Amino acid sequence: MLMLSVVGWINGITAIIDLTFGIILGIVIIYQSKKYKAKLLFYAGIMLFSCWLIYLGTIIDFFTILLTGHNLDNTTGIAGILFWIWFPPAMIFGIYVILNLLLSDKKILKLEKISLIQIIISILICASIIVELFVILDPFSSFTFSYPSTPGEDLIDVNLIGIPFVILIITAIILLPSFVIGLNYKGSQLPGVLKKKYLILSFALSFYIPSLTIEAIFNPGIFLIAIRFFMFCCALCWFLGLREEPIKKEKKEVPEKEVKVEKSLFRLYERPAHVTEEEVVYHKEQEICLVCKGKTSRLTYICPDCKALYCVNCSEALTNLENMCWVCSTPIDPSKPSNLFEKEGEGIRLDNLEKDKKSDPTLNKL
DSSP, X not given: OOOOOHHHHHHHHHHHHHHHHHHHHHHHHHHHHHHHTOHHHHHHHHXXXXXXXXXXXXXXXXXXXXXXXXXXXXXXXXXXXXXHTTHHHHHHHHHHHHHXXXXXXXXXXXXXXXHHHHHHHHHHHHHHHHHHHHHHHOGXXXXXXXXXXXXXXXXXXXXXXXXXXXXXHHIIIIIHHHHHHHHHHHHHTSOHXXXXXXXXXXXXXXXXXXXXXXXXXXXXXXXXXXXXXXXXXXXXXXXXXXXOOOOOOOOXXXXXXXXXXXXXXXXXXXXXXXXXXXXXXXXXXXTBOTTTXXXXXXXXXXXXXXXXXXXXXXXXXXXXXXXXXXXXXXXXSTTSOOOOOOOTTOOOOOSOXXXXXXOOGGGGGO
């Protein structure tokens, strides 16, 4: 006869809900990354996917009790292994995404931003591989397991000790405040939707790591339902902060041919197939950015050939993405190569646009 306790039911059901919800949102983010060809968004989706696979061992134990009346066979420490092996990938991809969001300056400590991130992530990957091997080969040195007095009455409780415990504490005490403060500060410097996204990501990070730490170190008992609820909210906040926003039409008086754009953390605004001279003149007269349609400040990039206006954020983003002016395809940063950017699903080449009023006739043939 099945005698699973109330806490056992709460543990199993909430783990299933959180894991299912997190995986669905992660798949949606990964799909959007493929749709918009945004590599950083893909890494964010992998991070979101991994964050909730930590419940896999709990769910397997839960279904084992439902089917057999006994707990999962943990003679090899599989319950602890299934809990931990997903944390390093989630941490690596999460740190990579957050560093790219925070490090907007081109050079930091005399290193290129990309080089600095690569060094940090390379160190984390090497350390994570060593820890993963240590945990898999000797799980009983990394976890303590609490078994129910009556088999099948409750789920196996896994608590971290040793190296995994130290890593989680370092993440919670050192990395978490740094990233939360950084995301809040970065968000305060940005307008509109981007500001909200940074603050939402900061909120998600603020609750996910502490909730995970409490569950991994202590046995919260009936309060587990509150922790799992916070984890559920974190999954939703991660999704809202990472997803691509739908394009919204603006009510401002603009030319009919002006391309509407959307705010995004990871993807630059969609490049139009052709920009007319009238649009360029309009943006120069109104002093608004050709990409985001926002008012330009004192720090403005002006294309040396066609005199198109770009705000600093958009010019830096364009430099990292394709390094081309939208109007005349002149390199924004001559020291870097220019990369052709194509719309998904369309065979339109954007590197042969003419500089006069007539568009290139080959654009409509592909």
